[in-house]
Amino acid sequence: MHNAAVTTTPCIIRAALPSDEPAWRQLWRGYCDFYEAPVPDEVTNRTWKRILDPDAQVMCLVAEVEGKVYGFANCVVHENTWETQAVCYLEDLYVTPSGRGRGIGGSLLEWLRNAMRAEGWARLYWMTKADNAQARRLYDRFAQTDDFVRYVIRQK
Numbered sequence: 001m002h003n004a005a006v007t008t009t010p011c012i013i014r015a016a017l018p019s020d021e022p023a024w025r026q027l028w029r030g031y032c033d034f035y036e037a038p039v040p041d042e043v044t045n046r047t048w049k050r051i052l053d054p055d056a057q058v059m060c061l062v063a064e065v066e067g068k069v070y071g072f073a074n075c076v077v078h079e080n081t082w083e084t085q086a087v088c089y090l091e092d093l094y095v096t097p098s099g100r101g102r103g104i105g106g107s108l109l110e111w112l113r114n115a116m117r118a119e120g121w122a123r124l125y126w127m128t129k130a131d132n133a134q135a136r137r138l139y140d141r142f143a144q145t146d147d148f149v150r151y152v153i154r155q156k
């Protein structure tokens with residue numbers, strides 16, 4: 001069942017606060033389930049800790065409608081060798097199923113695009129699975145893919 005508040009009320013995008021922990025953890029579980037990824041508690045705990053740490057490069061935005069958090073964007077702002085400015089990597093984007101299709105994901109991306117301009121990041125970038133059609137429809141409204149492919153060597 002959709003929440004009527006989400007359709008009529010503007011969505012507030014803001015940095016995550018300590019009080020968002022239960023909502024973030026619930027959404028994070030949904031996100032990990034979406035990827036069928038068994039993320040250990042120790043990783044989740046560390047990620048949340050870094051989100052709240054002003055000295056960490058990880059940041060998290062939450063999307064709130066009528067006091068309820070419906071989605072998040074976890075990002076890492078890091079240096080790069082091609083420009084003098086930092087760049088922002090959007091690592092995780094998630095909107096709870098009952099909140100989808102109402103512009104919440106778009107609002108999170110819009111906020112980040114504005115932050116890129118305000119903070120002077122050289123770019124905002126992200127990856128998604130080639131067959132994630134739902135996400136890609138949204139992303140195609142914001143950016144174009146380039147012709148880089150990802151190579152990965154894993155520890156195990």
Ligand SMILES: CC(C)(COP(=O)(O)OP(=O)(O)OC[C@H]1O[C@@H](n2cnc3c(N)ncnc32)[C@H](O)[C@@H]1OP(=O)(O)O)[C@@H](O)C(=O)NCCC(=O)NCCS
Nearest residue numbers: 093094095100101102103104105106127128134135137138
């Ligand atoms: C991808 C994801 C974050 C998108 O979130 P969302 O809140 O549904 O995104 P939006 O609502 O902004 O945009 C998605 C669709 O809603 C439409 N939409 C945007 N604003 C809207 C509004 N105000 N009213 C109705 N529909 C709207 C968009 O046009 C788009 O639909 P379309 O592409 O079919 O035309 C969400 O589907 C999700 O969490 N998926 C699972 C996890 C995932 O795939 N994450 C990305 C991994 S890289």
